[in-house]
Amino acid sequence: MPDAAQRLTTLAEQLLGAELPLRLRAWDGSEYGPPNTPTLVIRHRRALRRILFRPGELGLARAWVAGEIDVEGDLYEALGAISGLVWERDDLPGPSLRDAPTRAAVRELVRLAGPFPPPPPPREEVRRRTGALHTKIRDRRAISHHYDVGNDFYELVLGPSMVYSCAYWESPDNTLEQAQRDKLELVCRKLDLTPGRRLLDVGCGWGSMAVHAAREHGVRVVGITLSREQATYARKRIAEEGLTDRIEIRVQDYRDVRDGPYDAISSIGMAEHVGSARYLEYARDLHALLKPGGRLLNHQIARRPLADESAYSIDEFIDAYVFPDGELSPVGSTVTQLETAGFEVRDVESIREHYALTLCRWVANLEANWPQAVRLSSPGRARVWRLYMAASAMAFRRNRIGVNQVLAVRTPVSGASGLPLRARTWKG
Numbered sequence: 001m002p003d004a005a006q007r008l009t010t011l012a013e014q015l016l017g018a019e020l021p022l023r024l025r026a027w028d029g030s031e032y033g034p035p036n037t038p039t040l041v042i043r044h045r046r047a048l049r050r051i052l053f054r055p056g057e058l059g060l061a062r063a064w065v066a067g068e069i070d071v072e073g074d075l076y077e078a079l080g081a082i083s084g085l086v087w088e089r090d091d092l093p094g095p096s097l098r099d100a101p102t103r104a105a106v107r108e109l110v111r112l113a114g115p116f117p118p119p120p121p122p123r124e125e126v127r128r129r130t131g132a133l134h135t136k137i138r139d140r141r142a143i144s145h146h147y148d149v150g151n152d153f154y155e156l157v158l159g160p161s162m163v164y165s166c167a168y169w170e171s172p173d174n175t176l177e178q179a180q181r182d183k184l185e186l187v188c189r190k191l192d193l194t195p196g197r198r199l200l201d202v203g204c205g206w207g208s209m210a211v212h213a214a215r216e217h218g219v220r221v222v223g224i225t226l227s228r229e230q231a232t233y234a235r236k237r238i239a240e241e242g243l244t245d246r247i248e249i250r251v252q253d254y255r256d257v258r259d260g261p262y263d264a265i266s267s268i269g270m271a272e273h274v275g276s277a278r279y280l281e282y283a284r285d286l287h288a289l290l291k292p293g294g295r296l297l298n299h300q301i302a303r304r305p306l307a308d309e310s311a312y313s314i315d316e317f318i319d320a321y322v323f324p325d326g327e328l329s330p331v332g333s334t335v336t337q338l339e340t341a342g343f344e345v346r347d348v349e350s351i352r353e354h355y356a357l358t359l360c361r362w363v364a365n366l367e368a369n370w371p372q373a374v375r376l377s378s379p380g381r382a383r384v385w386r387l388y389m390a391a392s393a394m395a396f397r398r399n400r401i402g403v404n405q406v407l408a409v410r411t412p413v414s415g416a417s418g419l420p421l422r423a424r425t426w427k428g
């Protein structure tokens with residue numbers, strides 16, 4: 001009788017119709033598969049039950065959070081191998097459940113997983129996003145879930161720059177702090193910030209953009225966030241920098257900003273929270289908050305468009321464990337919505353590869369401070385973050401998702417956009 005690792009490998013290969021490019025270690029201590037590759041460790045057969053119960057990323061993620069599966073060796077190599085095998089194949093669908101051998105393999109897998117517990121009580125299913133879902137109260141709760149993990153935890157992961165969005169890598173060998181500074185500076189140049197102008201930073205996080213723009217470009221800034229912890233941190237930092245006369249941080253929803261018009265608006269890593277049903281309203285609100293000729297820089301993660309857009313559903317793992325209610329749209333629909341709201345879209349810069357580099361640095365920071373990260377959050381939460389960030393790095397690297405800076409102008413009726421004939425000012 002072959003041991004569990006060998007049986008599992010054989011079954012997985014039969015079901016996937018391809019060779020497993022990873023080594024496997026099972027709960028009985030047995031190992032099987034190629035040497036010199038990362039090892040997928042299945043510590044408990046409960047992991048199989050979870051995966052069979054909930055096929056797709058969520059079952060896998062739950063087993064990961066519970067510590068029932070793990071990876072030894074290079075996490076990125078393992079994730080790349082798994083996604084190459086499951087999500088990125090052009091020869092799918094593989095073996096069909098109509099085939100007798102496939103059905104037999106599934107039955108054998110169920111046997112191997114052991115007795116199933118009674119089904120869990122019905123839980124709220126992840127719904128398609130509707131306009132009603134992104135209410136101000138719900139958005140505030142979702143933001144709290146994500147950002148009020150504690151500033152100390154974010155400091156460990158993000159490092160001293162405390163910027164939680166894609167950095168800009170002039171060279172991949174730069175430090176994360178330099179790359180984040182370069183990103184903030186790039187945004188300031190795109191927005192043509194000059195002393196005395198007024199900037200609204202929507203989704204200001206821990207205040208990094210506000211501080212950079214006020215200190216380096218002499219602008220007055222209002223930064224808004226839904227997270228109290230972020231606001232407290234940002235205000236302290238602003239006081240330490242001696243910039244309280246130039247920066248105001250508010251705990252405020254973008255839908256409640258009433259003190260326009262502004263000369264410029266930055267929205268960096270915030271619009272992912274808006275939701276497609278509310279996106280046009282968001283674009284209209286920002287448009288109304290700008291002076292004629294004012295610029296918006298919208299820096300946002302995008303997904304690839306689908307042949308059938310109605311088939312889009314939120315990633316269950318991200319929704320359940322990381323980013324409740326976060327939602328991605330293709331860059332084309334962002335541009336269309338901004339134009340519909342009245343903006344003239346002048347520049348779209350894709351910086352997809354930059355996010356893979358950024359995420360790898362965050363993962364490295366987390367790994368280097370692992371015991372402290374676990375103490376500040378919990379073993380499950382720290383594991384979720386490691387997996388989420390490493391998997392996201394892979395997704396950016398492999399073009400499953402992207403990130404774009406969209407520069408849009410509230411061009412006046414005269415057509416005078418105020419932009420240079422060539423974008424030398426920021427492209428160098």
Ligand SMILES: C[S@@+](CC[C@H](N)C(=O)[O-])C[C@H]1O[C@@H](n2cnc3c(N)ncnc32)[C@H](O)[C@@H]1O
Pocket residue numbers: 139143147162163164165202203204205206208209224225226227230252253254255267268269270273
């Ligand atoms: C990923 S963080 C980005 C923070 C910052 N821009 C940076 O690059 O570090 C997203 C920010 O958007 C804010 N946010 C999300 N929804 C918001 C809303 N409805 N109104 C105002 N801010 C919001 C969050 O509170 C958080 O500060």
